[in-house]
Amino acid sequence: xxxxxxxxxxxxxxxxxxxxxxxxxxxxxxxxxxxxxxxxxxxxxxxxxxxxxxxxxxxxxxxxxxxxxxxxxxxxxxxxxxxxxxxxxxxxxxxxxxxxxxxxxxxxxxxxxxxxxxxxxxxxxxxxxxxxxxxxxxxxxxxxxxxxxxxxxxxxxxxxxxxxxxxxxxxxxxxxxxxxxxxxxxxxxxxxxxxxxxxxxxxxxxxxxxxxxxxxxxxxxxxxxxxxxxxxxxxxxxxxxxxxxxxxxxxxxxxxxxxxxxxxxxxxxxxxxxxxxxxxxxxxxxxxxxxxxxxxxxxxxxxxxxxxx
Amino acid sequence: xxxxxxxxxxxxxxxxxxxxxxxxxxxxxxxxxxxxxxxxxxxxxxxxxxxxxxxxxxxxxxxxxxxxxxxxxxxxxxxxxxxxxxxxxxxxxxxxxxxxxxxxxxxxxxxxxxxxxxxxxxxxxxxxxxxxxxxxxxxxxxxxxxxxxxxxxxxxxxxxxxxxxxxxxxxxxxxxxxxxxxxxxxxxxxxxxxxxxxxxxxxxxxxxxxxxxxxxxxxxxxxxxxxxxxxxxxxxxxxxxxxxxxxxxxxxxxxxxxxxxxxxxxxxxxxxxxxxxxxxxxxxxxxxxxxxxxxxxxxxxxxxxxxxxxxxxxxxxxxxxxxxxxxxxxxxxxxxxxxxx
Numbered sequence: 001x002x003x004x005x006x007x008x009x010x011x012x013x014x015x016x017x018x019x020x021x022x023x024x025x026x027x028x029x030x031x032x033x034x035x036x037x038x039x040x041x042x043x044x045x046x047x048x049x050x051x052x053x054x055x056x057x058x059x060x061x062x063x064x065x066x067x068x069x070x071x072x073x074x075x076x077x078x079x080x081x082x083x084x085x086x087x088x089x090x091x092x093x094x095x096x097x098x099x100x101x102x103x104x105x106x107x108x109x110x111x112x113x114x115x116x117x118x119x120x121x122x123x124x125x126x127x128x129x130x131x132x133x134x135x136x137x138x139x140x141x142x143x144x145x146x147x148x149x150x151x152x153x154x155x156x157x158x159x160x161x162x163x164x165x166x167x168x169x170x171x172x173x174x175x176x177x178x179x180x181x182x183x184x185x186x187x188x189x190x191x192x193x194x195x196x197x198x199x200x201x202x203x204x205x206x207x208x209x210x211x212x213x214x215x216x217x218x219x220x221x222x223x224x225x226x227x228x229x230x231x232x233x234x235x236x237x238x239x240x241x242x243x244x245x246x247x248x249x250x251x252x253x254x255x256x257x258x259x260x261x262x263x264x265x266x267x268x269x270x271x272x273x274x275x276x277x278x279x280x281x282x283x284x285x286x287x288x289x290x291x292x293x294x295x296x297x298x299x300x301x302x303x304x305x306x307x308x309x
Numbered sequence: 310x311x312x313x314x315x316x317x318x319x320x321x322x323x324x325x326x327x328x329x330x331x332x333x334x335x336x337x338x339x340x341x342x343x344x345x346x347x348x349x350x351x352x353x354x355x356x357x358x359x360x361x362x363x364x365x366x367x368x369x370x371x372x373x374x375x376x377x378x379x380x381x382x383x384x385x386x387x388x389x390x391x392x393x394x395x396x397x398x399x400x401x402x403x404x405x406x407x408x409x410x411x412x413x414x415x416x417x418x419x420x421x422x423x424x425x426x427x428x429x430x431x432x433x434x435x436x437x438x439x440x441x442x443x444x445x446x447x448x449x450x451x452x453x454x455x456x457x458x459x460x461x462x463x464x465x466x467x468x469x470x471x472x473x474x475x476x477x478x479x480x481x482x483x484x485x486x487x488x489x490x491x492x493x494x495x496x497x498x499x500x501x502x503x504x505x506x507x508x509x510x511x512x513x514x515x516x517x518x519x520x521x522x523x524x525x526x527x528x529x530x531x532x533x534x535x536x537x538x539x540x541x542x543x544x545x546x547x548x549x550x551x552x553x554x555x556x557x558x559x560x561x562x563x564x565x566x567x568x569x570x571x572x573x574x575x576x577x578x579x580x581x582x583x584x585x586x587x588x589x590x591x592x593x594x595x596x597x598x599x600x601x602x603x604x605x606x607x608x609x610x611x612x613x614x615x616x617x618x619x620x621x622x623x624x625x626x627x628x629x630x631x632x633x634x635x636x637x638x639x640x641x642x643x644x645x646x647x648x649x650x
Contacts, residue, residue: 229431
């Protein structure tokens with residue numbers, strides 16, 4: 001298992017280098033921060049002084065070299081806007097996103113397993129049809145439309161829920177989570193149902209029944225363990241997709257997470273914060289991928305053996 | 310301990326008690342897009358404790374479906390629409406799912422044909438072999454695991470304690486079939502149905518698996534229903550045979566008698582197709598044609614279109630099984646003519 005982990009970490013490090021280089025170069029294509037931060041009336045001397053103070057007068061290769069050297073000692077630079085260390089700002093915003101994504105995925109997985117199993121247990125039954133229509137709809141609704149309609153109906157018209165922000169009771173979670181939830185939930189129900197239909201029709205399910213196993217044991221002890229693997233792959237992918245969803249949801253609902261921080265730092269040419277946010281998000285995604293692979297290997301011994309040397 | 314080559318008990322018991330398994334008039338219908346089809350029609354046979362009955366027939370004749378109907382594990386498209394199956398005198402076809410689950414293992418057990426897919430790929434074989442003890446005996450995980458290791462030892466798996474932690478894909482086909490058999494006989498069932506237990510295996514492994522079954526039968530005294538299309542397996546390992554064709558049992562009786570003096574033209578056709586019995590230099594005999602589709606089974610005898618003896622009565626009336634000797638029967642209008650051959 002340790003060899004398995006080490007291999008995965010090493011193979012993840014290479015794409016990470018490309019992420020760092022890519023973000024550094026792309027950020028600088030968004031425009032010159034000097035023009036944004038100084039008034040139009042600023043003199044050329046003032047502009048030069050501002051650029052020199054933040055290192056923007058150096059050739060881009062030198063800037064990159066400086067950035068990479070400081071990265072080695074975990075120095076992510078300071079925010080242009082607030083002067084705070086960029087890493088500090090990102091880490092402060094991170095828990096809000098993690099909480100949102102974590103709660104969303106837990107609800108999505110639990111709900112999808114229950115609904116997917118119920119649907120697969122009796123294919124073409126009423127439960128199956130309802131699950132099918134529900135999940136198809138959920139998987140097809142665009143999240144930004146759902147968010148805006150949610151705000152309009154429950155926030156503005158009915159005034160049941162707050163339209164944005166995190167101050168208040170548990171009700172502030174409802175719309176952001178519902179918005180993030182619909183797509184992963186819809187997709188997962190379909191995946192779990194499909195995998196469970198296959199698993200329940202498999203010969204080993206029949207053999208389990210021939211041993212006198214209860215239906216609970218057959219469904220959860222035998223079939224679901226096999227169905228868990230495709231579901232896990234898709235769930236991992238969807239979790240990563242939640243980072244994209246978080247940008248939309250956090251912007252619409254004013255959720256102070258990493259998605260909102262990214263958008264704000266792009267709009268304000270706050271390169272250090274943007275770079276730190278993307279790098280830390282990328283690291284999280286790599287960690288998540290490794291976690292998924294580990295779960296996969298734990299679930300199925302065949303995976304452990306087929307990892308290339 | 311490895312299995313010995315002890316042959317199964319073949320002597321009929323005096324003052325015979327009721328059979329361990331008696332199936333009568335079993336009928337199974339399939340729901341298909343084109344309508345209802347009858348896959349098994351009025352099948353009957355019985356097998357006593359310690360004896361082996363072979364259910365012989367070609368692919369698609371309904372023998373596997375008969376087995377699955379008896380153990381209550383038909384696919385959702387199929388259902389029992391008639392008949393009875395008595396296990397130790399208790400009718401089982403009408404039992405509820407949970408009542409059947411209580412019998413599955415300690416009373417009535419089945420070995421499925423495809424050993425490659427019949428074991429759960431993501432659970433260790435130890436856990437799977439321990440399951441019968443967990444379910445029916447309520448043993449702890451550890452105690453059940455011990456029994457699983459003993460079972461593996463009993464079917465000739467080397468180093469059973471270490472191998473119990475392995476997964477099914479780490480075993481060869483023959484070993485997997487041994488594991489499946491071990492799982493089926495874990496609770497010493499009264500009746501074991503083995504559905505083509507040697508189909509996917511090569512010949513030497515086939516022989517070992519059949520020996521294992523015979524050995525287990527000798528030790529546990531169970532009644533064995535051996536489902537096969539292999540005439541040699543029947544001749545070597547079965548006491549009685551029920552020959553199936555197109556969902557019907559066409560002939561039953563002791564193997565030695567049925568194989569030396571078949572009283573149904575289908576049985577005779579099958580036996581004449583065995584290369585060892587054919588005369589040298591003459592083309593090998595084959596039963597002409599192929600079995601009827603389930604949707605177009607004729608009204609009279611199911612075998613009439615391929616039968617060399619077919620007469621008007623065969624098209625008009627379906628023959629019922631009639632005694633053709635002591636403990637023998639054949640469903641043929643013209644079985645007397647075969648007797649005089």
